[in-house]
Amino acid sequence: MVTVPTLKQLGLTYFRIGNTTFGGGVPTIAVLAREFDRRGWLAPEQFTVAYGLARITPGTNMLAFCAGAAWLMRGLAGAVVALAAVTIPSAILVVWLTRICEASGGNRWAHAAIAGTLAAAVGSMLAAALALARVHLTNRNWLSTALVIAIAFALAQFFNLSPISILGLAGVAGLFWTRL
Numbered sequence: 001m002v003t004v005p006t007l008k009q010l011g012l013t014y015f016r017i018g019n020t021t022f023g024g025g026v027p028t029i030a031v032l033a034r035e036f037d038r039r040g041w042l043a044p045e046q047f048t049v050a051y052g053l054a055r056i057t058p059g060t061n062m063l064a065f066c067a068g069a070a071w072l073m074r075g076l077a078g079a080v081v082a083l084a085a086v087t088i089p090s091a092i093l094v095v096w097l098t099r100i101c102e103a104s105g106g107n108r109w110a111h112a113a114i115a116g117t118l119a120a121a122v123g124s125m126l127a128a129a130l131a132l133a134r135v136h137l138t139n140r141n142w143l144s145t146a147l148v149i150a151i152a153f154a155l156a157q158f159f160n161l162s163p164i165s166i167l168g169l170a171g172v173a174g175l176f177w178t179r180l
Contacts, residue, residue: 003040010074011081013039014066018086019093022121025062027128029054034131036069046072056167063087144177 054065070082104110
């Protein structure tokens with residue numbers, strides 16, 4: 001059963017998760033998905049729609065997901081609150097951190113800290129990708145899910161296909177896959 005959050009609950013949740021999750025959109029979406037499921041705010045089918053549509057939109061997929069998921073929960077007001085809660089604080093933080101990086105110049109300690117942060121972000125993205133795929137890897141169609149993941153990786157890594165092309169191919173394949 002889906003419950004409807006208040007705009008305050010929605011805004012505070014997006015603010016907390018959107019501004020404390022590192023590694024980009026995929027880890028943030030994974031943490032949001034877990035929170036929405038825990039609170040009963042978004043049905044799995046609704047999450048799938050918001051996530052799928054966000055992945056095919058140009059630009060920042062995480063922001064598209066935030067807007068779409070919040071729209072499904074609270075309409076236009078929810079989408080606006082979610083986007084403001086996620087973007088404004090992190091934009092201020094990026095400006096502040098950029099200023100600090102510029103001031104550090106050639107400091108080797110600053111460069112080491114940035115390299116460590118980058119490595120942690122990559123690890124977080126991999127963990128989030130696994131969390132998103134885990135649901136499908138544990139059902140009876142795990143082999144087809146693993147195959148799609150491997151093919152998508154190969155198309156991106158070895159054939160330099162764009163994410164949009166890969167998602168389009170996966171969507172078309174998904175239409176026919178269920179009939180096999």
